[in-house]
Amino acid sequence: MPRTARSFRRRPVPAHAQPTPAPDPLERERAHLSASRTALRAMREEVQQLNIKDVTGSWVSAAVLQSQIDARIAELADLSHTPLFFGRLDYLHTTQEGQRYYIGRRHVHDGGGDPMVVDWRAPVSQPFYRASRKDPHDVRLRRRFGYTGGALTAYEDEDLTDPAPEGEHTSKLLQAEIERPRVGPMRDIVATIQPEQDEIVRSSLGGTVCVQGGPGTGKTAVGLHRVAYLLYAHRERLARTGTLVIGPNRSFLHYIEQVLPALGELEVRQATVDDLVAQVEVGGSDPAAAAVIKGDARMAQVLRRALRSHVTLPTEPVMVVRGSRRWRIPAYELEEIVQELLARDIRYGAARDALPQRIAHAVLVRMEATGEAPDDRVQDAVARNPAVKAAVKAIWPPVEPAKLVLRLLSDADFLAAHAEGLLTPEEQHTILWAKPARSVRTVKWSPADAVLIDEATDLVQRTASLGHVVLDEAQDLSPMQYRAVGRRCSTGSATVLGDLAQGTTPWATESWQEALDHLGKSDAVVEELTAGFRVPREVIAYASRLLPHMSPGLAEVRSMRESPGSLEVREVRGDLDAAVVAACVDALQHEGSIGLIAADSRVESLATALTTANLPHLTPGSETTADSRLTLVPASLAKGLEYDYVVLDDPATVVAAEPDERTGLRRLYVALTRAVSGLTVLHVGALPPQLG
Numbered sequence: 136m137p138r139t140a141r142s143f144r145r146r147p148v149p150a151h152a153q154p155t156p157a158p159d160p161l162e163r164e165r166a167h168l169s170a171s172r173t174a175l176r177a178m179r180e181e182v183q184q185l186n187i188k189d190v191t192g193s194w195v196s197a198a199v200l201q202s203q204i205d206a207r208i209a210e211l212a213d214l215s216h217t218p219l220f221f222g223r224l225d226y227l228h229t230t231q232e233g234q235r236y237y238i239g240r241r242h243v244h245d246g247g248g249d250p251m252v253v254d255w256r257a258p259v260s261q262p263f264y265r266a267s268r269k270d271p272h273d274v275r276l277r278r279r280f281g282y283t284g285g286a287l288t289a290y291e292d293e294d295l296t297d298p299a300p301e302g303e304h305t306s307k308l309l310q311a312e313i314e315r316p317r318v319g320p321m322r323d324i325v326a327t328i329q330p331e332q333d334e335i336v337r338s339s340l341g342g343t344v345c346v347q348g349g350p351g352t353g354k355t356a357v358g359l360h361r362v363a364y365l366l367y368a369h370r371e372r373l374a375r376t377g378t379l380v381i382g383p384n385r386s387f388l389h390y391i392e393q394v395l396p397a398l399g400e401l402e403v404r405q406a407t408v409d410d411l412v413a414q415v416e417v418g419g420s421d422p423a424a425a426a427v428i429k430g431d432a433r434m435a436q437v438l439r440r441a442l443r444s445h446v447t448l449p450t451e452p453v454m455v456v457r458g459s460r461r462w463r464i465p466a467y468e469l470e471e472i473v474q475e476l477l478a479r480d481i482r483y484g485a486a487r488d489a490l491p492q493r494i495a496h497a498v499l500v501r502m503e504a505t506g507e508a509p510d511d512r513v514q515d516a517v518a519r520n521p522a523v524k525a526a527v528k529a530i531w532p533p534v535e536p537a538k539l540v541l542r543l544l545s546d547a548d549f550l551a552a553h554a555e556g557l558l559t560p561e562e563q564h565t566i567l568w569a570k571p572a573r574s575v576r577t578v579k580w581s582p583a584d585a586v587l588i589d590e591a592t593d594l595v596q597r598t599a600s601l602g603h604v605v606l607d608e609a610q611d612l613s614p615m616q617y618r619a620v621g622r623r624c625s626t627g628s629a630t631v632l633g634d635l636a637q638g639t640t641p642w643a644t645e646s647w648q649e650a651l652d653h654l655g656k657s658d659a660v661v662e663e664l665t666a667g668f669r670v671p672r673e674v675i676a677y678a679s680r681l682l683p684h685m686s687p688g689l690a691e692v693r694s695m696r697e698s699p700g701s702l703e704v705r706e707v708r709g710d711l712d713a714a715v716v717a718a719c720v721d722a723l724q725h726e727g728s729i730g731l732i733a734a735d736s737r738v739e740s741l742a743t744a745l746t747t748a749n750l751p752h753l754t755p756g757s758e759t760t761a762d763s764r765l766t767l768v769p770a771s772l773a774k775g776l777e778y779d780y781v782v783l784d785d786p787a788t789v790v791a792a793e794p795d796e797r798t799g800l801r802r803l804y805v806a807l808t809r810a811v812s813g814l815t816v817l818h819v820g821a822l823p824p825q826l827g
C-alpha cells in the first residue's frame with residue numbers, strides 16, 4: 136500500500152467511544168487536559184516498563200541506565216496541582232498551516248507521537264510570550280488558561296488579528312497571578328513571563344546578560360527561567376559542563392530551590408559564594424575596613440607576585456647520570472627555561488609540571504648530538520631522574536595556597552615586599568593579623584580570607600569552568616568575589632542579576648560595568664527591568680523616597696499592582712514590642728505569609744514577645760505553610776525574600792544598625808520592599824527624615 140494512503144486511513148472508532156460533541160469551549164479544553172494527562176501517564180508507563188536486563192553488559196552501565204530511567208520517570212510525573220498546560224496558540228495559516236499548540240511545562244505526545252502539549256521553551260511556544268497585535272508572529276489567537284488547584288476553570292482569549300490598537304490592557308489571569316496571596320516557597324512564572332523578561336530568558340548561551348532591576352521586577356524569576364531555557368536549548372552541552380545558581384545566603388537558596396525542579400530541571404547546583412570558596416573552614420570575620428581591602432582586586436596582584444616569588448632562578452647546573460654517561464645542563468640554560476616559563480604566564484602548577492620535561496628535553500638534545508636516538512620513554516625517565524626532581528623542587532617548589540595567604544597576612548615583611556606600589560603601608564597594616572598565625576588549621580579564617588585562598592588556588596591550578604552561572608543579588612559582591620565567580624564561568628557564560636540600590640555591603644558595586652570587568656565579562660549586555668510584580672504602588676512609592684538619598688539616578692519601579700490601602704505607617708507611644716505583636720495578630724487575619732522584619736539587634740526581644748503572646752514563628756529559610764505563616768526576619772536576611780504581609784519594626788533602628796547612613800537607608804529600602812499585599816510600619820520616635 137502506498138505510504139500516503141496508509142497514513143491518511145482512519146481507524147474505525149468503536150461505538151462506545153464515539154465522541155459526543157463537547158458542550159462548550161471550556162469543556163473541550165478540559166477534555167484536552169484529561170487526554171493529555173492520560174497521554175503523559177502512558178509516556179511514564181512506557182519508561183517504567185523498560186526492561187534493561189537484556190541491553191546492559193556490566194552492572195555499572197546497568198546502574199547508569201537505571202538512574203537515567205529514574206530521572207526520566209521523575210520528569211514525567213504529573214503534579215496534580217500544577218497545570219499541564221497554561222496556554223494555547225492558534226497559528227495563522229501562513230507558516231504553521233493553521234496549527235494549534237497547547238503550551239505547558241513539559242512536552243506530552245500521544246501514542247502516534249503527535250504533540251498534545253509543547254514545552255514552553257520550544258521555538259513554537261515563543262509567540263505565547265512575545266506576540267502582540269502589532270507583531271503577531273503569525274498567531275491568530277492566544278488563549279490563557281486559569282486554574283484552581285489542578286482544575287481548569289477559566290480561559291481568556293486575545294485576538295491578535297484585531298486591527299484595534301492594543302492599549303494598556305493587562306490580562307486578568309496575569310493580574311490574578313501577581314495578586315495571588317503568597318505562601319510557601321517561590322513558584323515558577325512560566326504561564327505569565329512578560330515580553331521584556333522573555334527576551335532575557337531566551338537570550339543565547341554564548342553571551343553574558345546583566346539585569347538591573349528594582350525590587351520585585353522578577354530578576355530572580357528571570358534568572359531561574361533562563362537556566363531552564365538554556366538547559367532545554369543546549370541540553371547535552373550543559374549536562375557536560377554544568378550549571379550553577381549563586382544566591383546570597385541559605386535562606387534565599389531554600390526559598391528558590393523548588394522553582395527549577397517544578398520546571399523539570401533537577402540537576403542545577405545552587406550555592407552561595409562562600410560555598411564555592413570553602414576550601415578552609417571559616418570561623419572568623421574581618422572588620423569592614425580589612426574586608427574591603429581583602430576584597431579589592433589589587434589583592435589578586437599581590438597574591439600573584441607573592442606566589443611567583445617562590446620561583447628561584449637556578450645558580451647550579453643539573454647533572455643527570457644515565458649508565459656510564461653524565462649529562463650536564465648549565466645554570467644559564469636552566470635559567471632560560473625558567474624565564475621562558477615565567478614569561479608564558481601559565482598557571483604556577485602547570486609550569487611546575489612542565490619544568491622537568493623541559494630539562495629532560497635539554498638532556499635529550501645533548502644525547503642526540505652525540506648520536507644517540509632516545510625516544511619518549513627516555514625523556515620521561517630523565518624527567519623523573521632524582522637530580523632533575525631535586526632541581527625542580529629548588530627552583531619551582533610546590534606552594535600550598537592557604538599557607539601563602541597565611542604568610543601574607545602574618546608576615547609584615549613578606550606582605551610589604553609583594554604589596555609594594557599596590558597597597559599603601561596603612562592598607563597593609565589594616566589587613567595584617569594582630570597575632571601572626573602558626574598553622575593553616577588553627578587560623579580563624581574569615582570569608583574574605585577564603586576568597587583570597589581561592590584566588591591563590593586558581594593561580595596554582597586553573598579552576599574548572601561551568602557552562603553557565605546565574606549570579607543573583609550580584610550588587611553585593613567584592614571585586615575578589617566577582618573574580619571567584621568569573622573563573623567558574625571563564626569559558627561559559629553568566630546571567631548577572633541585581634539592583635544597585637540594594638547594595639548593602641561596604642564593597643557593593645556602584646557600576647555594573649566595573650562588576651562585569653572583575654567578572655571577566657566586560658562585553659556583557661546590561662538590560663533593565665522596570666515593571667514591578669511584587670510591591671503595591673503605594674508601598675513602592677513610599678520606599679522610593681529613599682532613592683535620591685542612597686542611589687540617585689535610579690528610577691522608581693513601575694508597579695503592576697494598585698492595591699489601595701496597602702500601606703500603614705503608625706507611630707507607637709508606649710510598648711513597641713506589644714504593638715508589633717498586635718500588628719502581627721492583625722496581619723494573620725489575612726491569608727498568606729507574614730514577615731516581621733526588624734533590625735538584627737531587635738530579633739531576640741521580638742522573638743520573646745511573640746512566644747509570650749503564644750504566636751509561633753519561623754526563621755527565614757523554613758517554609759511557610761497554611762498552618763505556620765509567620766516568619767521573624769532579621770533585616771540582614773530579608774534580601775530576595777517576599778511575604779504577603781510585612782510588619783516592619785522601627786525603621787530608624789534598621790538604619791542605625793549599619794555602619795553608615797547610606798547602607799542603613801539601603802537596608803531599609805530592602806525591608807520596605809518585601810510585601811506583596813500590605814505593609815505596616817511601626818515606629819517609636821521619629822522616622823528617618825528621608826522617608827518624610
Ligand SMILES: Nc1ncnc2c1ncn2[C@@H]1O[C@H](COP(=O)(O)OP(=O)(O)OP(=O)(O)O)[C@@H](O)[C@H]1O
Pocket residue numbers: 312313322323324327328329332348349350351352353354355356357634637668669774775776777808
Ligand atoms: N511575569 C511575572 N508573572 C507573575 N509573577 C511574576 C512575574 N515576574 C515576577 N513575578 C513575581 O514577582 C515576585 C518578585 O520576583 P523576584 O523575586 O524574581 O523579583 P526580584 O527582582 O528578584 O526582587 P528583589 O530585587 O527583591 O530580589 C515573585 O513573586 C515573582 O514570582
